[in-house]
Amino acid sequence: xxxxxxxxxxxxxxxxxxxxxxxxxxxxxxxGDGSKENPYPDVRVAAAAxxxxxxxxxxxxxxxxxxxxxxxxxxGTREKPIVxxxxxxxxxxxxxxxxxxxxxxxxxxxxxxxxxxMSPGFRGRYFxxxxxxxxxxxxxxxxxxxKLKKVDELQPLxxxxxxxxKSDSNPNSLLCHLYFKVPAGKTLESLRLEELVASMDSGxxxxxxxxxxxxxxxxxxxFWNDGSNFHFDCRGIVVENIAAIECNDDGTSAHETCEVTAxxxxxxxxxxxxCHVQQAQFSHxxxxxxxxxxxxxxxxxxxxxxxxxxxxxxxxxxxxYFFDGNTEIVDSVFIARKPQTITMNKAKSxxxxxxxxxxxxxxxxxxxxxxxxxxxxxxxxxxxxxAKLLKIFADGGDKTVADYFAEKEKK
Numbered sequence: 313x314x315x316x317x318x319x320x321x322x323x324x325x326x327x328x329x330x331x332x333x334x335x336x337x338x339x340x341x342x343x344g345d346g347s348k349e350n351p352y353p354d355v356r357v358a359a360a361a362x363x364x365x366x367x368x369x370x371x372x373x374x375x376x377x378x379x380x381x382x383x384x385x386x387x388g389t390r391e392k393p394i395v396x397x398x399x400x401x402x403x404x405x406x407x408x409x410x411x412x413x414x415x416x417x418x419x420x421x422x423x424x425x426x427x428x429x430m431s432p433g434f435r436g437r438y439f440x441x442x443x444x445x446x447x448x449x450x451x452x453x454x455x456x457x458x459k460l461k462k463v464d465e466l467q468p469l470x471x472x473x474x475x476x477x478k479s480d481s482n483p484n485s486l487l488c489h490l491y492f493k494v495p496a497g498k499t500l501e502s503l504r505l506e507e508l509v510a511s512m513d514s515g516x517x518x519x520x521x522x523x524x525x526x527x528x529x530x531x532x533x534x535f536w537n538d539g540s541n542f543h544f545d546c547r548g549i550v551v552e553n554i555a556a557i558e559c560n561d562d563g564t565s566a567h568e569t570c571e572v573t574a575x576x577x578x579x580x581x582x583x584x585x586x587c588h589v590q591q592a593q594f595s596h597x598x599x600x601x602x603x604x605x606x607x608x609x610x611x612x613x614x615x616x617x618x619x620x621x622x623x624x625x626x627x628x629x630x631x632x633y634f635f636d637g638n639t640e641i642v643d644s645v646f647i648a649r650k651p652q653t654i655t656m657n658k659a660k661s662x663x664x665x666x667x668x669x670x671x672x673x674x675x676x677x678x679x680x681x682x683x684x685x686x687x688x689x690x691x692x693x694x695x696x697x698x699a700k701l702l703k704i705f706a707d708g709g710d711k712t713v714a715d716y717f718a719e720k721e722k723k
Contacts, residue, residue, distance in 0.1 A: 400708030405535030648672030
């Protein structure tokens with residue numbers, strides 16, 4: 313009898329053993345079953361099919377993947393999370409521009425053939441890529457954006473948007489014409505521009521009632537919104553070994569009642585290092601943030617934040633801003649590469665600081681930041697964090713992160 317019970321227990325536990333589910337963005341098909349021989353075409357399908365403890369493995373692509381990691385259904389457990397290993401692939405938020413959607417109107421200016429429906433959030437984060445460089449026209453949702461030019465003011469390689477007036481067919485003023493001016497003697501097609509995919513907002517998007525999912529080993533680049541984005545009621549979420557490169561909003565951002573942990577996270581050239589809102593709760597560890605455009609750190613969430621080993625080499629317009637909620641900062645370094653400020657809304661925000669150094673920031677908070685007397689004393693710590701994260705991506709076979717910093721060194 314004991315032998316029969318033991319055998320039944322063994323068979324039951326074997327039936328619950330974790331599976332390895334395969335995703336291949338190049339070879340997967342809608343008829344895939346998640347096996348290595350017949351992989352799923354994307355992560356959304358794989359995550360919905362996964363059971364607690366399963367590992368979703370993304371095959372190494374031959375080139376950057378023009379898609380994102382989207383999870384809208386997944387149910388792991390604390391003991392057995394569902395893990396997505398992205399294999400250090402690079403995910404891109406742009407595709408080659410279809411020049412046929414535009415028509416020449418003279419003076420080297422091209423206009424969309426038909427009006428585009430563009431929400432304010434999308435309009436405010438719009439950009440093109442030309443030879444790998446972002447043409448954003450100073451647009452941002454996290455700082456005061458530059459005023460868009462009139463069509464007749466455009467210079468070569470500039471664009472603008474002309475909103476159409478409200479009407480019965482355009483009640484929400486979402487319809488717009490988009491204009492782009494090419495250099496003399498060029499055509500729009502010859503520039504080989506890249507455009508955004510409106511439906512693909514963030515590199516990692518986890519949305520819905522999601523439980524205990526880990527996403528690791530990914531580079532996300534040139535998405536119009538965030539590097540990673542969490543919405544509604546995601547709990548027990550972990551993202552690690554992630555690089556967000558030149559996404560046009562936050563390096564990472566959580567909303568509503570999401571609970572997220574991010575570690576070993578590199579942010580370069582985004583509007584903010586991270587920004588969270590509503591009741592979200594977020595734990596950050598081992599971040600390196602550089603080349604931010606709007607704010608280095610922007611916290612508006614009431615669920616609470618933990619910041620440990622956060623390195624900021626700030627160059628943004630607005631610096632660091634604690635607006636709401638409780639935040640704990642430990643063992644971090646904030647270096648301003650140009651004059652910036654650290655500010656907080658003292659009526660709403662409570663911040664506790666331990667062993668955290670600043671250099672170059674004007675601090676109006678009255679918090680117990682340690683003021684470095686010279687750059688060398690804090691730069692060593694920043695360089696160590698940068699090197700640690702670069703090694704993670706290099707060891708994983710990624711070249712995108714190294715290429716970004718190599719290009720930066722040339723300037």
